[in-house]
């Protein structure tokens with residue numbers, strides 16, 4: 001038996017200066033920018049072929065400050081999983097550390113993207129239900145655009161009701177795309193081979209009144225029954241499933257209102273009716 005004091009000890013490996021830690025992010029160029037109004041923009045960046053996500057998830061993106069520090073923020077992904085770019089829909093908060101910088105980007109500028117997508121605002125968390133109510137304030141529309149651009153959702157539900165709540169008509173982004181999709185879905189319903197799901201698009205303005213849109217907060221419209229009348233669908237716990245995304249005040253008020261009507265939060269081990277995402 002060897003004497004422990006004379007045994008050779010293998011030294012721990014010394015990290016070589018040439019072995020670099022694998023970065024958690026990629027650096028991607030901006031390929032397209034669209035300004036909806038001075039405070040709202042959409043932006044596409046190149047998508048690393050290895051980047052995967054499910055509609056409804058968010059990316060963490062980073063911008064380098066003047067002092068070299070990277071600021072990170074979460075942004076819901078607007079694009080569909082089969083698109084070659086990552087699209088985001090952003091509010092420009094004038095005093096915001098991140099968004100005031102992103103507003104100055106030009107095509108060709110770069111940003112950091114964490115390699116792993118995150119988030120649980122995904123339709124696969126609902127195991128049943130017929131009508132999917134996607135309720136958003138402002139940029140909370142972002143994850144829903146990704147969902148309706150993806151064909152999987154049309155096989156999972158019979159009715160997709162997108163409810164877009166904004167202050168003024170100039171904040172109504174993505175409406176042409178949604179109107180066109182609603183028309184396409186109507187003609188798909190006439191085609192016996194296609195998934196039969198319909199898109200019902202409801203928009204509401206809180207500070208203006210215009211043709212083709214409701215007027216008022218989504219909570220008020222739900223409480224009064226106007227939302228159901230407009231969508232021509234009744235809320236009930238067998239058929240209705242809800243996603244709430246955007247302003248935390250809306251999310252909380254809507255959650256409380258739905259709870260009072262007998263709907264429950266959806267949990268991993270306890271299926272329910274409501275999934276939420278707060279943006280701040």
Ligand SMILES: Cc1cc2nc3c(=O)[nH]c(=O)nc-3n(C[C@H](O)[C@H](O)[C@H](O)COP(=O)(O)OP(=O)(O)OC[C@H]3O[C@@H](n4cnc5c(N)ncnc54)[C@H](O)[C@@H]3O)c2cc1C
Nearest residue numbers: 073074075076089090091093096097098099139142279280
């Ligand atoms: C999971 C998740 C997903 C998100 N997805 C999006 C997205 O798709 N688009 C987007 O614009 N933002 C999104 N956000 C918010 C985003 O991460 C930033 O907070 C926002 O862009 C502002 O960053 P900032 O540094 O400029 O200001 P911050 O210092 O982060 O925020 C300053 C203030 O701005 C207001 N604010 C923040 N975000 C918004 C918003 N989206 N709309 C209106 N007011 C806001 C709030 O009052 C907040 O206190 C998301 C947040 C989370 C947690």
